[in-house]
Amino acid sequence: xxxxYLLKLAVASATLLAAAxxxxxxxxxxxxxGTLVVTPSHTSQSFDTFYAGTAKMALPAxxxxxxDSLHFEFGLKPGLALDAAIGYTxxxxxxxxxxxxxSGRDDSQLGLTYTLxxxxxxxxxxxxxxGAIIAGNYSVPTSVPPINPGDGASGLEASFAAGKSxxxxxxxxxxxxxxxxxxxxxxxxxGSVGLSKRFGAMAVNVGYRRTQGLSGGDIGGPGFGTSFxxxxxxxxxxxxxxxxxxxxxxxxxxxxxxxxxxxxVRNTGAAxxxxxxxxxxxKF
Numbered sequence: 586x587x588x589x590y591l592l593k594l595a596v597a598s599a600t601l602l603a604a605a606x607x608x609x610x611x612x613x614x615x616x617x618x619g620t621l622v623v624t625p626s627h628t629s630q631s632f633d634t635f636y637a638g639t640a641k642m643a644l645p646a647x648x649x650x651x652x653d654s655l656h657f658e659f660g661l662k663p664g665l666a667l668d669a670a671i672g673y674t675x676x677x678x679x680x681x682x683x684x685x686x687x688s689g690r691d692d693s694q695l696g697l698t699y700t701l702x703x704x705x706x707x708x709x710x711x712x713x714x715x716g717a718i719i720a721g722n723y724s725v726p727t728s729v730p731p732i733n734p735g736d737g738a739s740g741l742e743a744s745f746a747a748g749k750s751x752x753x754x755x756x757x758x759x760x761x762x763x764x765x766x767x768x769x770x771x772x773x774x775x776g777s778v779g780l781s782k783r784f785g786a787m788a789v790n791v792g793y794r795r796t797q798g799l800s801g802g803d804i805g806g807p808g809f810g811t812s813f814x815x816x817x818x819x820x821x822x823x824x825x826x827x828x829x830x831x832x833x834x835x836x837x838x839x840x841x842x843x844x845x846x847x848x849x850v851r852n853t854g855a856a857x858x859x860x861x862x863x864x865x866x867x868k869f
Contacts, residue, residue: 612698612714613748616660619869624656626862632854638803639851645680648732664700676732685732689723692735709749716742736816740766754783769817771801786832794824804852821851838864
């Protein structure tokens, strides 16, 4: 159990981005029954290049977003855990001669994860998570500039996750899910895959994450600003991410992550994301 817990914290260092609605490590190696893991997190991201559809556009200034959040996970019984997240987010854009800002409570999450298969020799851990998304109270723009803190929509998501530890402190993990929200926001397929290596109390990660909108138009395309606005566009994002973590003798884990948008993206900014978090376990 101790090795699984250390592995969980190691993998978590690459998955605690505010942009992600689920935390992959928590979805695979669940908290022990009666254990509450509280994770305060700060995320900062910025970009000065934006994609309207797939057309690359330079911005006159950086768009920056900062999010402070709390993630909770509680082990209800073996193979079953409850998770929740809440936070506050702010977006700023200050081109020459103007200043724009939007802020408010970030989208919240509530989920339940069930272990379909425990990890064992020759077989990975496999879990299923069903979660709810509750829209934040920030304002959502219907016209330029595109500084929406989020899509301002509520809904449901479901995902399968799998992970396997190997000798020498290696582990691989993955997730594949589907997300559906209201207010005309297109449904998403989302997924991630990564590799973690533990060196005693230290761990490093590399990973890839993608979100694929299944419908919607383009920014500036036919119908934009009349039949649909920013939340209704088809968004495609891809991130390469890497992280490092340290777990102390009390089981507290300190994590730092950097993620960069890569490859073909659509209706989104070419953001670089930085995240710092601390996971604090409490046994009841």
